[in-house]
Every structure is written in structure tokens, then in C-alpha cells.
Amino acid sequence: MIFLLPSLSFTIGGIALKWNFFNLLLLFSLLFYVKRYHLNISISECKPFFWYFGVLFLFIPIEYELSYSYQLITWFGNVLRYFIVPLAMFSLFKENNVREVIFLNYIVYVCIFVATIYGLFLTQTEGINPYLLLMISDADNLIEYAAPSEDRLFGRISSVFSHPMTFGCFLVVAFFFCLYKIILKKDGCVPIVLLILIISCAMTCGVRSVLAGIMLGLMAFLLFNHKIKYLFYTIVVAGLILFIVFQEDVLYTYVASIFSSSASADVKGSSVEMRLRQLLGCFDIISSNPLFGNGFGWTAYYNQMNGDHPVVLAFESYIFVALCNWGLVGFAVWLLFLWKIYRKCIILAKKKMDEYYLLLSMSIAYVGYICVTGDYAYTMYWSFFYSLMYLDMYYKLR
Structure with missing residues (x-):
């Protein structure tokens, strides 16, 4: 459901059922199950996430640009979306359930195969996504956005995602x-x-931030594993590719738009300046409450009510989201949260549970991705794969 359903908005008895309902149902099922079979709810692996959102919850009373009810509902929805599935996975699968973890791995293989094969199929449809047109009522709005253009040969491909x-x-x-x-x-x-299919989709999906995120994670992987020679070769090859790119306007536009918030192809020489202007725009936005920002979910609320911001546009960096929503203190809290994740991954590596630093490399790739694109409920995909890899490593160590 998480990977192959672009939307969960069906109704039963006139009641609209969305992801919050699904996650609440899963939470109540988990509580009933652990009580019925005398199991423990495993929260130790989720502590950094609970700490982060716990601190942001404490900020709500002093963030007055949004109503408290909206902030509380948004906060609660985020907690449900990001934590309930990992919490269920750790609670149900951490004690002598290796078969279930193996089965879950194969379910994920199927999801990756379906998503990537369909993504490659969409390279031939001129921006039309039949599955989304079937599953989402307002998918027509995506057609123009997804259409091929001068700098995107296949357009922007969303596959089975929204x-x-x-x-x-x-x-x-x-x-x-x-x-x-x-x-x-x-x-x-x-x-x-599957990795070949993923790389093929990364090259053709029209979202260049994917290449940047994967490259950043790979470089971290080589560095942490002391593969300095291969890291050097990777940097040299990347440098040569960039040198060739800079000689050709079309290729330059393709790569430079990773760092540009403009949908226009005319981004040459403006991306760094644009990002700095957006950063300064964030400080203007929170000028009335620079320490704690405008409130939990303010950026999403602004986009929903007003469309793009005149300076920060769609807040296409988690740095902008953190500053506008939670201010300078909130941004510092986010950095501390990342530090906690880093320390946890290092401990797992020292225990030889994650001896190749793959959880850390994936997390660095993810953070790099959201720093370029923003975060529109992407955390649940990272937290799911983090949890699944953790469980797989846990049984490998045992």
C-alpha cells in the first residue's frame, strides 16, 4: 500500500479514509496484538525520531502564525505517517521472526520491480500516466508538469507514486x-x-536530484569503508563529466536544474544566486519569530492557500522548511537529530551489525536529496527502508 498506492482516499459510509485512518488502524491493531500475545513495543530504535518530534511538539505553543489546532493535527499526522509502520515492524519482527522479515524483503523486491518497470514504460507515453489518471481524481494537473521538454527528454516520471x-x-x-x-x-x-532498473529510472525519470543523492551516498559509502582510491576515481570521473557538461548548454541546463527552483530551462548561472536569495527570504518570513518560526506545517499551509511564495517558491529544500516552520532553534534541533542518527549508525557499524556503513550512507543520500527537493512526506520511505535493513542486519548478526 505504501509503495504502490499513490493515494488512499476511498470512502466507507460517507467517511473519507486517508493515510491517517490507515495508520491509526495499524496502531490500534499493534496495541491489541502485543497485549494479546504479551509482546513488547520496541521503541529503542525509533528514539531519535520520537525525540525530534517531541521537541517540535513543545515548540507549538510559542509558534503563533498558525492556529494551534492546525499545528497539532499536522504534527499528529506526521507522527502517524513516519513512525507507525517502523514501530510495528520492530515490535513484531525483532523477536524470532526471521521468516517474516525474509518475506517482507521479497514484497519490497516486487514493489521495486513494479515501480521501476512501470517508470521505464512511462518514458514512451509523452507525460501521460494511465495509472495515476485512474487512481487520483486531480491527476490531470500533473500531465503538463510531467510532459517532455527541452531539458527533460522523457519529462518528469512519477511511476506509481503521486x-x-x-x-x-x-x-x-x-x-x-x-x-x-x-x-x-x-x-x-x-x-x-533491480539495481540496474533503479539506475535506469534515475537516468530517465527527469528528477536530477536522484543522481545527486545517490552520488553523495556512494561517496560517503566509499569514504566510510576507506576505499579512498575508488573515491578518488569517482571524484575524477564526476569532474570530467561536469567539465564536458559545462561545454554544452543543453547538458548544463540538465545538471544545473538540480540546484534550481525554477521550472524554466533558463537556469544558467543563476542557481547559486537563487538559492541564496531564497535563504534570505526565509529570514524575512520568520522575522516576527526568528527563533521558533511560524509553526508546524506552515510551509505546506502557505503553498496550499497561496501557491508558490514570491521568493522561496515551493520551499524546495528541507533547510527552508525547517527555518520557516521552526526557526533557528528548530533548525539546530534538526541538525542535532541528524547527529543522533549519525551516532546510532556509527554504533551499529562498530558492533559489526552494519559493517559497511550502508544505513549511514543511505541516510546521507536521503538528507542530501531533501536538502535539494524539500520533504513532502518522503521521510516514511527512508524510515521504512532504514527499519527493514536494520532488521535484516539484526538477524544476520544473530
Whole structure:
């Protein structure tokens, strides 16, 4: 459901059922199950996430640009979306349930295969996505956005997801999941085939941030594993590619738009200046409350009510989101949260549970991706793959 349903908005008895309903149902089912079978709810692995959102919850009373009710509902929805599935996975699968974890791995293989094959099929449809037109009532709005253009040969491809950027995030985290399976020589040629499909989609989906995220994660992977020679070769090859790109306007536009918030192809020489202007725009936005920002979910609320901001546009960087929503203190809290994730990954590596630093490399790739694109519920894909890889490593160590 998480990977293959672009929307969950059906009704029963006149009541609209969306992801919050699904996650609440899952939470109540989990509580009933653990009580019935005398299990423990495993929260230790989720502590950094609970800490982060717990601190942001404490900020709500002093963030007065949004109504408290809207902030509380948004906060609660985020907690449900990001934590309930990982919480259920750790609670149900961490004690002698290796078969279920193996089964879950194969379900994910199927999801990756379906998403990537369909994504490659969409390279031939001129921006038309039949599945989204069937599943989402307002999918017509995506057709113009997804259409091929001068700098996007195949347009922006969203595959089975509701937006191309969501598909892009899925490709980034799925890449490191398959890489992990290949390095540990698990499941034969299946992860190799899937990795080839993922790379093919990354090259054709029209979301260049995918390439940037994967490259950043790969460089971190080589660095943490002391493959300095290969890291040097990677940097040299990347440098040569960039040199060639800078000689050709079309290629330059393709790569430079990774860092540009403009949908226009005319981004040459303006991307860094644009990002700096957007950053300064964030400080103007929070001028009335620079320490704690405008409130939980303010950026989403602004986009929904007013469309793009005249300076910061669609807040296409998590840095902008953190500053506008939670101010300078909130941005510092986010950095501390990332530090906690880093420390947890390092501990797992020292225990030889994640000896190749793949959880850390995937997390760095994910953070790099959202720093370029923003975060529109992408965290649930990262947290899912993080949890699944963690459980797989846990049984490998045992």
C-alpha cells in the first residue's frame, strides 16, 4: 500500500479514509496484538525520531502564525505517517521472526520491480500516466508538469507514486537497499537486476536530484569503508563529466536544474544566486519569530492557500522548511537529530551489525536529496527502508 498506492482516499459510509485512518488502524491493531500475545513495543530504535518530534511538539505553543489546532493535527499526522509502520515492524519482527522479515524483503523486491518497470514504460507515453489518471481524481494537473521538454527528454516520471519527486526519493533509498543485498550476496541476481532498473529510472525519470543523492551516498559509502582510491576515481570521473557538461548548454541546463527552483530551462548561472536569495527570504518570513518560526506545517499551509511564495517558491529544500516552520532553534534541533542518527549508525557499524556503513550512507543520500527537493512526506520511505535493513542486519548478526 505504501509503495504502490499513490493515494488512499476511498470512502466507507460517507467517511473519507486517508493515510491517517490507515495508520491509526495499524496502531490500534499493534496495541491489541502485543497485549494479546504479551509482546513488547520496541521503541529503542525509533528514539531519535520520537525525540525530534517531541521537541517540535513543545515548540507549538510559542509558534503563533498558525492556529494551534492546525499545528497539532499536522504534527499528529506526521507522527502517524513516519513512525507507525517502523514501530510495528520492530515490535513484531525483532523477536524470532526471521521468516517474516525474509518475506517482507521479497514484497519490497516486487514493489521495486513494479515501480521501476512501470517508470521505464512511462518514458514512451509523452507525460501521460494511465495509472495515476485512474487512481487520483486531480491527476490531470500533473500531465503538463510531467510532459517532455527541452531539458527533460522523457519529462518528469512519477511511476506509481503521486509525484515525480516522491518516485525520486524511493529510487534513492531503494538503491542502497539493493546495494546492501548485493554486498552481502543475498538473494542471488534479484537485487542486481533491480539495481540496474533503479539506475535506469534515475537516468530517465527527469528528477536530477536522484543522481545527486545517490552520488553523495556512494561517496560517503566509499569514504566510510576507506576505499579512498575508488573515491578518488569517482571524484575524477564526476569532474570530467561536469567539465564536458559545462561545454554544452543543453547538458548544463540538465545538471544545473538540480540546484534550481525554477521550472524554466533558463537556469544558467543563476542557481547559486537563487538559492541564496531564497535563504534570505526565509529570514524575512520568520522575522516576527526568528527563533521558533511560524509553526508546524506552515510551509505546506502557505503553498496550499497561496501557491508558490514570491521568493522561496515551493520551499524546495528541507533547510527552508525547517527555518520557516521552526526557526533557528528548530533548525539546530534538526541538525542535532541528524547527529543522533549519525551516532546510532556509527554504533551499529562498530558492533559489526552494519559493517559497511550502508544505513549511514543511505541516510546521507536521503538528507542530501531533501536538502535539494524539500520533504513532502518522503521521510516514511527512508524510515521504512532504514527499519527493514536494520532488521535484516539484526538477524544476520544473530
